[in-house]
Amino acid sequence: MNLRGRSFLTLKDYSRDEIDYLLSLATLLKDKKRKGILGDSLKGKNIALIFEKPSTRTRCSFTIGCIDEGGHPEYLGSDDIQLGHKESIEDTARVLGRMFDGIQFRGFSHENVEKLAKYSGVPVWNGLTDSYHPTQILADFLTLKEQFGKLEGLKLVYVGDGRNNMANSLLIGSSKMGIDITILSPKSLWPQGELIEICKDYANTSGSKIEITDKVEAVEGADAIYTDVWCSMGEEDLAAKRIKALKPYQVNDQLLAKTGKAHTIVLHCLPAVKGNEITYEVFERFSELIFDQAENRMHTIKAIMVATLGNE
Ligand code: CP
Numbered sequence: 091m092n093l094r095g096r097s098f099l100t101l102k103d104y105s106r107d108e109i110d111y112l113l114s115l116a117t118l119l120k121d122k123k124r125k126g127i128l129g130d131s132l133k134g135k136n137i138a139l140i141f142e143k144p145s146t147r148t149r150c151s152f153t154i155g156c157i158d159e160g161g162h163p164e165y166l167g168s169d170d171i172q173l174g175h176k177e178s179i180e181d182t183a184r185v186l187g188r189m190f191d192g193i194q195f196r197g198f199s200h201e202n203v204e205k206l207a208k209y210s211g212v213p214v215w216n217g218l219t220d221s222y223h224p225t226q227i228l229a230d231f232l233t234l235k236e237q238f239g240k241l242e243g244l245k246l247v248y249v250g251d252g253r254n255n256m257a258n259s260l261l262i263g264s265s266k267m268g269i270d271i272t273i274l275s276p277k278s279l280w281p282q283g284e285l286i287e288i289c290k291d292y293a294n295t296s297g298s299k300i301e302i303t304d305k306v307e308a309v310e311g312a313d314a315i316y317t318d319v320w321c322s323m324g325e326e327d328l329a330a331k332r333i334k335a336l337k338p339y340q341v342n343d344q345l346l347a348k349t350g351k352a353h354t355i356v357l358h359c360l361p362a363v364k365g366n367e368i369t370y371e372v373f374e375r376f377s378e379l380i381f382d383q384a385e386n387r388m389h390t391i392k393a394i395m396v397a398t399l400g401n402e
């Protein structure tokens with residue numbers, strides 16, 4: 091599989107086989123790391139890490155993933171560069187494209203990551219925008235594969251803000267990979283109709299089922315329940331409204347009991363607000379798995395960089 095030179099902006103641009111390939115490569119790199127074997131596939135490559143929003147997992151995954159493969163990462167926070175203050179995204183992209191071999195962007199507008207890819211001429215990886223968080227999905231799917239040995243036919247229920255970057259990306263990824271995906275959320279927070287239509291097309295090919303509902307009974311039969319914060323970065327002033335709307339959708343023991351399954355797992359992309367989207371007890375019970383999921387960010391992000399920029 092040759093993904094050289096490709097950007098990674100949303101999973102819409104990647105086929106099922108390509109996503110499978112990235113997951114297999116991540117497993118291989120995870121194995122190597124466990125054995126203490128590092129690679130040199132990014133040797134001589136300079137990688138820019140632009141962050142308009144804060145990050146623990148994504149930043150550390152790109153940094154360590156890059157260094158493990160012999161590359162050089164450069165962190166560029168929003169106060170460190172001209173971007174957004176004195177220089178347009180197009181000009182910043184053209185400058186960075188002359189100096190760097192790859193660019194990670196975490197920020198607000200999805201349009202900006204698209205412009206970076208268009209104008210820089212080097213692979214650009216989306217480390218989260220308001221609309222999508224595709225690198226997170228690879229870590230989530232690697233974790234599901236490790237737990238269940240497969241993706242196809244699993245039932246994944248995302249509970250919470252159904253129109254945020256995580257819900258959107260899980261919808262895209264699941265419908266591509268043959269995972270039955272339920273978005274469980276109050277109607278006011280459902281995903282955009284246009285995205286649902288696109289994902290229905292993917293589901294027709296993959297055999298996945300899509301359900302968008304506000305009925306908590308929909309968790310029945312779930313293999314995995316997934317949640318995320320009720321207020322994404324940049325939406326902090328909506329907290330009171332969101333808590334009111336989403337309280338009935340908290341991942342707690344009562345909700346888990348409705349799955350009717352003894353072995354439903356709980357995933358969270360982190361960071362978590364315990365007491366809001368998930369109770370402290372449920373979080374701690376599944377914490378090993380949730381932190382496996384966090385660790386898998388590094389192996390999967392490394393796989394993306396190696397596949398699109400590596401020297402092999
Ligand atoms: N899950 C995730 O993207 O975490 P960070 O915000 O810490 O990068």
Ligand code: NVA
Pocket residue numbers: 218223254255256318319321322323359360361
């Ligand atoms: N929806 C969250 C995801 C954090 C990884 C946010 O955008 O803040």
